[in-house]
Amino acid sequence: MSDKHLSTQFDAELSGISTRVLEMGGLVEAQVAQAVEALVQFSSEQAQTVLRTEEQVNAMEVEIDHALHSIIARRQPTARDLRLLIAISKTIANLERVGDEASRVARTVQRLVNAGVSSRLRLPMSDLSFEAELAVAQLRKALDAFARLDVEKALEVLKQDDAIDKEFDGLLRKLITYMMEDPRTISSSIDLVFVAKAIERVGDHAKNLAEAIIYVVKGTDVRHNTPEAAANMLR
16 A cells, blocks of 8 residues: 555544544533523523533543544554644543533532522522633634634634633622622522533633644643743744
């Protein structure tokens, strides 16, 4: 078999795995959005759908992981191809954790509904929705950067990570105020603190994806650096 044919086969395998990663990303993105919708609507049924999706996400992670191991064993890739495979491995691990965060939100919804918490209780649901919109947008942008191997878009994800952190801090302060003003909200507010943290973690995982993309394209590890320092490292 010619080297050209082997190279074409290898490219096709990489393309197939990348497509599966994007499919997994789309599934996880929808899972997060549905988990937040379940929370806003106090819908146990939607929460259960999110939990069922978790099984599908986990299965995709295992499937893609096996395909990666097979390619590495058979092709022995080097340089950028090897970096891409490493980045894919990190990407699916982060996507699986995003799914875990969505499931955590869904389980909280079920707990609140089962405890008889009323959706009319004064709680910052709109603020949680806004935080979730920011996190999902970050995840979508990171996946788009992965699809295009776009370093500039990946850097945008890093720069915008602070917005979710600030939203989380604001939500935390608001929930503390609610608990002080109305003791009836204490239990549900504590649950929502963990929901807000889960959403913030979605943004963190999107940031991790962006850092992996930069590593693939540039071969530069920008982890644990500020966005400004990361941009300077790439000049």
